[in-house]
Amino acid sequence: MRIVLLGAPGSGKGTQAKKLMAEKNIPQISTGDMLRAAVAAGSRFGVQAKKIMDAGNLVSDDIMLGIISERLSEPDTEDGFILDGFPRTEQQALDLSDLLDEMGKPLDCAVLMDVDFEILIKRLTGRRTCSLTGKLLNVYFSSQAELDACTDAGGELVQREDDNEEVIKNRLEVYRTQTEPVVSYYRKRGKLETVDADGTIDEVYGRFTRVLGIA
């Protein structure tokens, strides 16, 4: 299975991709995670990428194509992959199409995780990661017991640097202007499936696997 996951920041793409990866044993390829790893490694590229990411802007299409072509040439992608966060511009969608054509591995479909704007804002401003376990939590949606489990064990609820309100506004604007055309790109080619992504993780996962025909 070769799929692209689309959706605004906070739409739950990453969460759903991780669940599918665990169930189907195909890699989730998150360009955001790959860029954060480069930032953490402190390379020169990482330092440049951090500035762009902290402002909520996009890393250039050329750099992203290099990163993704290298990743897709790794053997664990033989039986499929879930692209999470790529493509994010129409140019990236065109580049991906050329790359996959060359590899003889066309996409099965693109799946749009569709959520209302108000919910996105709460998901993003409330999002935290437990510093001990890496578990994703949300101060609006997680239970008090889940939040306490992290802090009682001595962990901290860490907020991503690009999850503050100012940057979130820009990320949503960048999504509207640069990434929504990618949704149209796949729709025009008859490759788009849409999932109502408002609901619990399991409810959304049920809808997601139904559109993929694997429920």
Ligand code: AMP
């Ligand atoms: P994410 O974790 O997917 O929200 O990505 C975090 C940040 O990484 C984004 O706000 C961008 O700055 C950068 N990024 C991730 N994927 C891409 C991409 N495909 N093209 C350009 N920038 C990206």
